[in-house]
Amino acid sequence: MSTRKLRVTIWNEYVHEREIPAIREIYPEGIHGCLRRFLSQDESISVTCVTLDMPHQGITRELLNNTDVLIWWSHARQDDITDETVQLVKDAVHSGMGLIALHSAHYSRIMQALLGTTMTLHWRHGDREKLWCVCPAHPIAQGIPACVDIPEEEMYGEVFDIPRPDDVIFIGWFAGGEVFRSGVTFTRGMGKIFYFQPGHEEAPVYEQPEIQKIITNAVHWAAPACRQDAPPQNIAD
Amino acid sequence: MSTRKLRVTIWNEYVHEREIPAIREIYPEGIHGCLRRFLSQDESISVTCVTLDMPHQGITRELLNNTDVLIWWSHARQDDITDETVQLVKDAVHSGMGLIALHSAHYSRIMQALLGTTMTLHWRHGDREKLWCVCPAHPIAQGIPACVDIPEEEMYGEVFDIPRPDDVIFIGWFAGGEVFRSGVTFTRGMGKIFYFQPGHEEAPVYEQPEIQKIITNAVHWAAPACRQDAPPQNIAD
Amino acid sequence: MSTRKLRVTIWNEYVHEREIPAIREIYPEGIHGCLRRFLSQDESISVTCVTLDMPHQGITRELLNNTDVLIWWSHARQDDITDETVQLVKDAVHSGMGLIALHSAHYSRIMQALLGTTMTLHWRHGDREKLWCVCPAHPIAQGIPACVDIPEEEMYGEVFDIPRPDDVIFIGWFAGGEVFRSGVTFTRGMGKIFYFQPGHEEAPVYEQPEIQKIITNAVHWAAPACRQDAPPQNIAD
Amino acid sequence: MSTRKLRVTIWNEYVHEREIPAIREIYPEGIHGCLRRFLSQDESISVTCVTLDMPHQGITRELLNNTDVLIWWSHARQDDITDETVQLVKDAVHSGMGLIALHSAHYSRIMQALLGTTMTLHWRHGDREKLWCVCPAHPIAQGIPACVDIPEEEMYGEVFDIPRPDDVIFIGWFAGGEVFRSGVTFTRGMGKIFYFQPGHEEAPVYEQPEIQKIITNAVHWAAPACRQDAPPQNIAD
Numbered sequence: 037m038s039t040r041k042l043r044v045t046i047w048n049e050y051v052h053e054r055e056i057p058a059i060r061e062i063y064p065e066g067i068h069g070c071l072r073r074f075l076s077q078d079e080s081i082s083v084t085c086v087t088l089d090m091p092h093q094g095i096t097r098e099l100l101n102n103t104d105v106l107i108w109w110s111h112a113r114q115d116d117i118t119d120e121t122v123q124l125v126k127d128a129v130h131s132g133m134g135l136i137a138l139h140s141a142h143y144s145r146i147m148q149a150l151l152g153t154t155m156t157l158h159w160r161h162g163d164r165e166k167l168w169c170v171c172p173a174h175p176i177a178q179g180i181p182a183c184v185d186i187p188e189e190e191m192y193g194e195v196f197d198i199p200r201p202d203d204v205i206f207i208g209w210f211a212g213g214e215v216f217r218s219g220v221t222f223t224r225g226m227g228k229i230f231y232f233q234p235g236h237e238e239a240p241v242y243e244q245p246e247i248q249k250i251i252t253n254a255v256h257w258a259a260p261a262c263r264q265d266a267p268p269q270n271i272a273d
Numbered sequence: 274m275s276t277r278k279l280r281v282t283i284w285n286e287y288v289h290e291r292e293i294p295a296i297r298e299i300y301p302e303g304i305h306g307c308l309r310r311f312l313s314q315d316e317s318i319s320v321t322c323v324t325l326d327m328p329h330q331g332i333t334r335e336l337l338n339n340t341d342v343l344i345w346w347s348h349a350r351q352d353d354i355t356d357e358t359v360q361l362v363k364d365a366v367h368s369g370m371g372l373i374a375l376h377s378a379h380y381s382r383i384m385q386a387l388l389g390t391t392m393t394l395h396w397r398h399g400d401r402e403k404l405w406c407v408c409p410a411h412p413i414a415q416g417i418p419a420c421v422d423i424p425e426e427e428m429y430g431e432v433f434d435i436p437r438p439d440d441v442i443f444i445g446w447f448a449g450g451e452v453f454r455s456g457v458t459f460t461r462g463m464g465k466i467f468y469f470q471p472g473h474e475e476a477p478v479y480e481q482p483e484i485q486k487i488i489t490n491a492v493h494w495a496a497p498a499c500r501q502d503a504p505p506q507n508i509a510d
Numbered sequence: 511m512s513t514r515k516l517r518v519t520i521w522n523e524y525v526h527e528r529e530i531p532a533i534r535e536i537y538p539e540g541i542h543g544c545l546r547r548f549l550s551q552d553e554s555i556s557v558t559c560v561t562l563d564m565p566h567q568g569i570t571r572e573l574l575n576n577t578d579v580l581i582w583w584s585h586a587r588q589d590d591i592t593d594e595t596v597q598l599v600k601d602a603v604h605s606g607m608g609l610i611a612l613h614s615a616h617y618s619r620i621m622q623a624l625l626g627t628t629m630t631l632h633w634r635h636g637d638r639e640k641l642w643c644v645c646p647a648h649p650i651a652q653g654i655p656a657c658v659d660i661p662e663e664e665m666y667g668e669v670f671d672i673p674r675p676d677d678v679i680f681i682g683w684f685a686g687g688e689v690f691r692s693g694v695t696f697t698r699g700m701g702k703i704f705y706f707q708p709g710h711e712e713a714p715v716y717e718q719p720e721i722q723k724i725i726t727n728a729v730h731w732a733a734p735a736c737r738q739d740a741p742p743q744n745i746a747d
Numbered sequence: 748m749s750t751r752k753l754r755v756t757i758w759n760e761y762v763h764e765r766e767i768p769a770i771r772e773i774y775p776e777g778i779h780g781c782l783r784r785f786l787s788q789d790e791s792i793s794v795t796c797v798t799l800d801m802p803h804q805g806i807t808r809e810l811l812n813n814t815d816v817l818i819w820w821s822h823a824r825q826d827d828i829t830d831e832t833v834q835l836v837k838d839a840v841h842s843g844m845g846l847i848a849l850h851s852a853h854y855s856r857i858m859q860a861l862l863g864t865t866m867t868l869h870w871r872h873g874d875r876e877k878l879w880c881v882c883p884a885h886p887i888a889q890g891i892p893a894c895v896d897i898p899e900e901e902m903y904g905e906v907f908d909i910p911r912p913d914d915v916i917f918i919g920w921f922a923g924g925e926v927f928r929s930g931v932t933f934t935r936g937m938g939k940i941f942y943f944q945p946g947h948e949e950a951p952v953y954e955q956p957e958i959q960k961i962i963t964n965a966v967h968w969a970a971p972a973c974r975q976d977a978p979p980q981n982i983a984d
Binding site: 367380387389397509 | 625627628633665669698741742744
């Protein structure tokens with residue numbers, strides 16, 4: 037209804053793309069650069085990018101207070117995220133900020149803190165995936181075909197130790213014989229969370245139009261109707 | 274706590290096993306005979322079998338009033354089930370009777386009436402399945418390995434048009450590239466429902482020990498703590 | 511994103527308002543007239559009204575194919591709704607049409623067919639309600655205060671025999687000592703369903719601004735992203 | 748099936764009962780003493796009690812490895828619980844230990860860590876409650892009347908900032924006008940969690956037979972089918 041743009045902040049660890057030439061070739065601007073490029077094609081979205089090596093790990097209260105949806109990609113240095121960063125993100129989600137955790141970010145300290153489980157899974161390098169939509173009525177699934185082929189993807193397999201999701205939107209099939217709940221939603225406080233498994237750094241998964249469409253849909257879905265300044269609080273009469 | 278046995282009634286359409294020699298060879302006593310055999314090995318369970326060709330399609334109010342868990346296998350003649358039979362089973366589930374619908378019984382008029390969706394899916398003959406457990410804390414999953422191989426099984430694939438399940442316990446992987454929510458639970462009134470996809474009649478799937486264990490677990494899970502005589506009713510002060 | 515208006519069809523039984531002078535005084539244009547009045551203030555919504563006494567009970571396939579969200583109010587003549595009408599509405603919901611069932615419409619044959627339970631409850635005339643929001647992040651709750659006072663309302667109390675809802679958005683408190691899950695959502699096929707308890711015909715509940723806001727929010731939430739022509743179907747490879 | 752007893756550990760903060768004479772009079776043996784007394788009447792349960800003032804805050808890995816269900820009551824000194832204690836309990840729940848959090852323990856660091864929300868609510872001293880069962884098919888509700896009167900209870904009101912529960916079993920009605928999701932279940936890893944609101948220390952709520960029955964049912968429900976030694980872990984092929 038409003039004409040204000042959705043304020044998306046992309047947080048990228050940005051380690052692999054700088055350290056490993058083969059990955060830099062896939063994402064020369066970093067994974068965040070690729071995400072920014074396609075999200076910016078949606079005129080209702082404005083994008084800010086931050087990375088782990090910035091002051092305060094790229095995360096400040098002021099930034100999050102001005103973020104409608106935070107996208108998070110992390111892998112090699114999940115353990116370096118400080119308690120303070122975790123708390124800032126957690127508070128922001130509780131206050132209504134949307135959160136999209138991509139691929140290995142399932143194992144971020146942020147996701148563990150918000151979901152309360154170990155977030156462990158079964159994994160193996162070098163597989164291919166077929167991503168099936170099992171909840172076609174969901175806003176995140178709009179315009180997505182019944183099945184999306186991902187020619188090269190790391191295998192993530194069950195058991196995925198997550199709480200019962202609000203919705204399971206996508207289930208991944210892997211050529212090696214595994215399945216995975218690849219797109220799942222949760223609510224924590226006023227904030228909506230979407231976890232999306234595709235996006236291993238060794239293949240240009242985020243360049244696939246259907247994957248871009250899913251992430252763009254998720255941004256619109258996760259955006260809060262009303263962004264609060266603070267998490268819910270106790271009220272005494 | 275009680276020493277009374279769980280009263281299981283197995284309803285089998287019993288058409289394929291009589292009409293098609295290759296299937297009769299797999300299940301010479303009928304599918305119900307196979308189910309009865311392994312369930313009867315559990316001393317806490319007593320089994321009654323009924324089939325479509327019996328008077329009243331094998332279903333009477335008296336039988337259901339004395340049934341804790343009804344197992345249902347149907348395929349070729351789903352449309353022949355009368356409104357009266359559907360209503361009797363629906364009333365019994367609402368009153369607390371457990372219901373286990375196997376394989377093609379997803380498309381029975383009974384399941385459609387209880388769940389309220391079309392129960393449609395994607396299917397193809399001649400595939401193999403790997404059945405993954407995604408909810409290992411569930412009573413139905415106790416003692417079941419992380420993955421069960423089913424060497425020959427009809428492919429059932431998503432989108433499976435069901436309401437959001439209470440729990441998704443098993444997800445099936447098919448060699449042809451599909452996935453399926455193969456073991457799902459629902460509650461309707463006082464009754465618990467388990468739908469379990471494996472069991473195409475052209476292969477001896479119900480002879481696999483893990484499949485037998487899952488169905489036996491499901492009987493214990495679906496059994497009502499307290500079997501009522503009638504469905505819930507309106508109460509006016 | 512589109513500029514096409516949301517096409518809302520209001521179906522009202524329209525019996526009490528014509529037969530009982532005290533109710534006619536509250537809703538001189540019928541309950542549907544009141545609903546139409548406030549929904550029409552939203553410029554993105556266009557409204558059509560139909561009533562039970564019209565040909566085909568007011569419901570045709572053509573009408574439903576051109577309806578994004580159907581609002582249903584019924585009470586005295588729930589049993590008169592034909593199988594054909596039930597099937598048309600059910601098919602439309604499965605195809606993506608949103609459905610908002612108001613007050614005593616919980617016990618409509620349509621809701622029973624879509625949800626698969628008895629939909630029974632506990633009730634008593636002459637009470638007052640406080641409606642609490644328990645899911646403030648939900649789109650239907652946007653702009654609604656934590657608690658809405660309804661000075662005069664029929665008591666609906668638990669146990670409300672419904673399947674586990676997708677979300678419980680509102681819980682009603684009644685002065686006589688009861689509670690009720692007063693605003694609950696479900697999904698069936700491609701269609702979203704919202705049941706909302708307030709709206710007994712003997713008090714002008716639908717004239718309360720907060721109640722109007724909730725119903726307007728629900729229309730926007732239940733509107734399909736993509737209205738299909740037919741319910742989901744089986745697909746054979 | 749096994750004849751081994753369920754091993755219940757009751758953890759009580761045990762501050763109010765020692766510091767405030769009026770509360771000591773209600774629970775002369777401590778709240779844990781009351782819980783132990785009625786749970787011990789169930790011959791299938793064995794009880795161990797620990798309190799905050801014990802070494803290691805009463806919690807060791809060895810104790811939890813030998814606990815099937817942990818009951819937790821805390822209030823005045825929630826903030827004193829160490830990170831180490833939180834982690835031990837969290838690991839045990841993930842490994843399959845059941846957890847029953849009573850009354851103000853909703854706000855324990857343990858529940859916040861497992862559920863990932865603020866766990867905030869609305870509260871007021873000096874009210875009375877009617878506890879309605881809204882999920883009569885659930886094992887925790889067996890043998891419990893439709894409504895339990897609690898003559899004196901602290902008001903806990905919505906919004907209760909919890910994730911969407913697996914099941915809402917009880918909803919509380921308070922004379923002052925509030926409602927509360929008073930009995931809710933969650934799963935985290937292999938462990939089942941039941942939060943139960945009644946039990947303010949200034950009234951003998953845990954002496955009510957229905958409340959005792961609910962907690963005893965919850966112990967049986969939360970007990971793991973198979974207690975693992977460690978939380979779920981990542982598996983690499």
